[in-house]
Amino acid sequence: MYFHFGEGIEHIRYQPSLSLSLAGKAGELCLKARRSALFIAIATEPVIVMKNSVFLLLLMIIPLNAExxxxxxxxxxxxxxxxxxxxxxxxxxxxxxxxxxxxxxxxxxxxxxxxxxxxxxxxxxxxxxxxxxxxxxxxxxxxxxxxxxxxxx
Structure with a gap:
């Protein structure tokens, strides 16, 4: 599943049941993890990554697995x-x-x-x-x- 966010982030991919927590600079792969999901963002500008980190944090708070x-x-x-x-x-x-x-x-x-x-x-x-x-x-x-x-x- 891919999400398109326009400038700054090329795409975000959701992969269930992976667990990583890494972050990178502009142009590097940024990984944000939640208990049962992994969000991968390829960033082109570090400022955009910070702005979208709040959005990613909100996405991680929302329960994505079916209860x-x-x-x-x-x-x-x-x-x-x-x-x-x-x-x-x-x-x-x-x-x-x-x-x-x-x-x-x-x-x-x-x-x-x-x-x-x-x-x-x-x-x-x-x-x-x-x-x-x-x-x-x-x-x-x-x-x-x-x-x-x-x-x-």
Whole structure:
């Protein structure tokens, strides 16, 4: 990626993931570094380099690398990672015989209730696993930040 600034600086090239910090006089290669980016400026006049150093400094302050932000719930607590607290559905009681309409209707109501509880249980487990995946992403992002900090120094 090249930026053109007109008189004084021929071009500035952005190269990600390099780390150098050098400066030169007029006509020499001037390198300005930021944590994950390297700006290379070929200067023709030292005065222009000083004026554009402020601009380069502002460019270096602006975060250029993409940060991952994880949205969603979390299960992570103060005392470690909790188990799910979803209520398991209660299986319907199988009657001894289906001789009366009341037993059949009662069993059908229990099956309907069980199916409803099962859907709630599955939804609860899905929410728990989604939150767990969000926590994993957050942990991985923090680990990447720590690695970037370590590589910077």
């Amino acid at each position: 991952a932000y994880i949205y969603g719930g979390s299960n992570l607590g103060y005392s470690g990672y909790p188990s799910h607290d979803c209520n398991e559905p209660v299986k319907p009681f199988n009657p001894y015989s289906f001789t009366s309409q009341w037993e059949i209707d009662s069993y059908n109501a229990q099956v309907k209730n069980y199916n409803s509880q099962l859907q709630d249980y599955i939804a609860c487990l899905e929410e728990y696993t989604d939150n767990a995946n969000n926590d994993i992403k957050r942990i991985q992002e923090k680990a990447r930040e720590a690695i970037d900090d370590k590589n910077y120094w």
